[in-house]
Amino acid sequence: MSAPNDGENSPTGLLGQARALLLRTMTFYRDDPRTAGWLRTRLERLSEPLRMAVTGRVKSGKSTLVNALVGSELAPSDPEERTQVNTVFRYGTEPRITVHTPHGTQQTMSTGKLDPATIRDLQRWRPDEVASLVIESPSPGLQAITLIETPGVASTAVQETGRSALAQILSEADAVLYLTRHPQQTDIQFLHSVHELRVARRAPINTVLALSRADEAATGSDDSVDTAERMAAHHRRDPKVRSFAQYVVPVAGLLAQAGATLDQRRFDALLGLAALPRQRLEEQLLSADRFSKASEPEDLDADTRQTLLREFGLFGLQRALALLGQGTSDFARLRTALLDESRIGALQEAVHLQFVERQEALRARSVLMAVDMVLRANPRPGSRQLQGELDRLLSNAHEWDELRTLSGLWSRQLRLPPGLREEAERLLGAHGPQPQARLGVPAQTQPRELAERAGAVTRRWRALASDPLFDRAHREAVRTVQRSCERMLAALCNAQ
Ligand SMILES: Nc1nc2c(ncn2[C@@H]2O[C@H](COP(=O)(O)OP(=O)(O)OP(=O)(O)O)[C@@H](O)[C@H]2O)c(=O)[nH]1
Ligand SMILES: [Mg+2]
Incomplete structure (x- = not known):
């Protein structure tokens, strides 16, 4: 008998349940082709690479960073002209550009070579002609993740720009890489507005903040990037920043x-x-x-x-x-x-650890967000049952609590004594979701031994959860670890 794989790809894990709810919602709205079609796109995205929005302040270096991540110059960057069109960079075996119009039509062009000049020409079309561009490229940098450059958030008219960009990000991306040279009130306001929706508030797990153009952090001196690293460490500890960004990294995108x-x-x-x-x-x-x-x-x-x-x-x-x-x-x-x-390596590692490795939880978030949006926009008799299922999933989404707690431990916002901290990280799934990885035992460990060990850690963390020395935040973290242990134990016992 093999030990259960707790969560990943399983129909009973959060993503499996979210997917099932999405399918039921699609069936419920099948007489409304627009809504059903919109939901179908969300379903299809589950078999495509994760989608990460590269967003942030105007001229913060978004296009330049997209090029650095892709490994070739695709996104046009400019000291003056702004990127105004939502541009998706995705993997494709042949170079191809698809223009989506605001009226829902699309036109695809195969091009021998993709170059920023062609893309720039298309980005200059009027907003009533081009709603978004999809650039397909065979670059290996796009195999694991699709990048979406959104128009920048301006410091003036932040409300207006913030709202439209917010809508883009919410409906188009699983994760957000937010660029700013120095996080300011505008950024905080914008990121808070992104987290206003109920599902987003419940799962603030999808944002990494990049302190971009790091070479300019100390007026271009040699140790600018180190200065930016110190600033990033400072922001990683700031609770205001931490309430929406799980990690903060500096990056000198042009370099x-x-x-x-x-x-x-x-x-x-x-x-x-x-x-x-x-x-x-x-x-x-x-x-x-x-x-x-x-x-x-x-x-x-x-x-x-x-x-x-x-x-x-x-x-x-x-x-x-x-x-x-x-x-x-x-x-x-x-x-x-x-x-x-x-420092692009550290940024790529953060994207990998926070997003690619946690894609199940992020995809579940996107799916539930889509269901929530549809149920709110089109309430009907009978949709309350779907709403009830959504509420139940949201309140039981333990995978999200695990990720929030892990980010808190990694950023040192939560401080457990060293031995406990490592064990907590392991039990929360930092090295993999399987019971063997959570318990730190060899892959071939027998189910009976796994269950015994899971029982022992469950008892230990239950006792810790009532330790009066922990403050509220730490007690909550310990309870999350306790629940991870209990769920693992239950899954192991069910499998025997
Ligand atoms: N010194 C420095 N300049 C940079 C860096 N990244 C981008 N730039 C410059 O900043 C200007 C804007 O860069 P883009 O990459 O186009 O910025 P963007 O955020 O895409 O701009 P918009 O989409 O128009 O908001 C260009 O002149 C870039 O060369 C960086 O890391 N360091
Ligand atoms: Mg740009």
């Missing part, structure tokens, strides 16, 4: 994009610059203006010089040339060093 898209032509141009006498090179790098107007080395033409400046930024050029000067002499090593300095 990451430069590393991810470095090619031999750019590398050769950098080598030419690095060969200049040190003082003459340093003079060029004092400002963007000086760099643009410099004339050495002679074989570096003006166009390539401008491209380098645009694609690396002054900070990126300074870092790349310093790395070459310190002996990072080959292409692959420079690429790796630029990516390391940009």
Whole structure:
């Protein structure tokens, strides 16, 4: 007899139950093709990669970061012009662009090569002509996750922009990567408004905050990215931020994009610059203006010089040339060093840990949110039963409590003594949802032994839950671990 797999992909886990409720809601509204069709799209999304919105402040570097994550330059970025159109970047075996109009029609174009100029032209169409763009690309960076760049949240007219972007994010994304250089009132207001809906309030588990353009955090000095890391650590402990963002990471997106898209032509141009006498090179790098107007080395033409400046930024050029000067002499090593300095690896890890690995819980959230929206917008006689099922699922969604508690432990907002903390993380499913991973025993452990161990940890955590030394937040965390133990024990006993 094999031990049960607690939750993942199982019809009795949260996602399985959410899916079943979605199907019942679709059947209930089958005479309303628009609603049923909308719900069907949500159902189909369950077999597609997870959808992550890249959103945040205007000019916070969203397009640049999308390119860094995808590993090629697809999203047009610009110092002036804003991205106004919701643009979806998803995996496809052939490059393809689909234009969705506000009237519900769509037009697909196969294109030999995707380039930002074509995408930019489409993004410039009027909002009554283009509602959203879907860019399909064979980039491996899109295999596990689909990225959606939303229009930016402006600091002025925040209400208006916030509401429309909110609607986009809510209906289109399972997870949110929110970019801002420094979290301010505007960001907090916006993220709070995103969490106003009932399901979102119940499951604040889908947001990572990125302190973007990290190279500018200390007015472009060499240790800017470290300064941004210290700011991120500070925000990770801030309860206001923590109430909607599970994690905060700094990222220097332009540096990451430069590393991810470095090619031999750019590398050769950098080598030419690095060969200049040190003082003459340093003079060029004092400002963007000086760099643009410099004339050495002679074989570096003006166009390539401008491209380098645009694609690396002054900070990126300074870092790349310093790395070459310190002996990072080959292409692959420079690429790796630029990516390391940009902190994109830590951001990717956060996205992986918080979103990709927890996709079952996030997908359940999206499904229940969709059901909730439909039941609220189209109440009918008989829909109260569906509403009741939704309420029951929401109040029993233990998977979400586990994730909230895990984020609290990882961010150190919840502080359990070291031994207990590691055990709590394990029991909450940090190393996998199976009983063996939760109990920290070998995969081949026999069901009887698993049940005995589960019984022992359940008793221990039950006793801890009544420890008067814990404050309310910690007691709640301990109770969540206790419930995880009880559910595991019940599943093991049922399976015997
Ligand atoms: N120094 C620096 N500049 C950056 C960084 N990321 C983006 N930029 C620059 O900021 C400007 C805007 O970047 P985008 O990536 O277009 O920003 P965005 O958030 O997509 O902008 P909108 O969609 O128009 O709101 C461009 O000139 C980028 O080169 C970064 O990490 N560091
Ligand atoms: Mg943009």
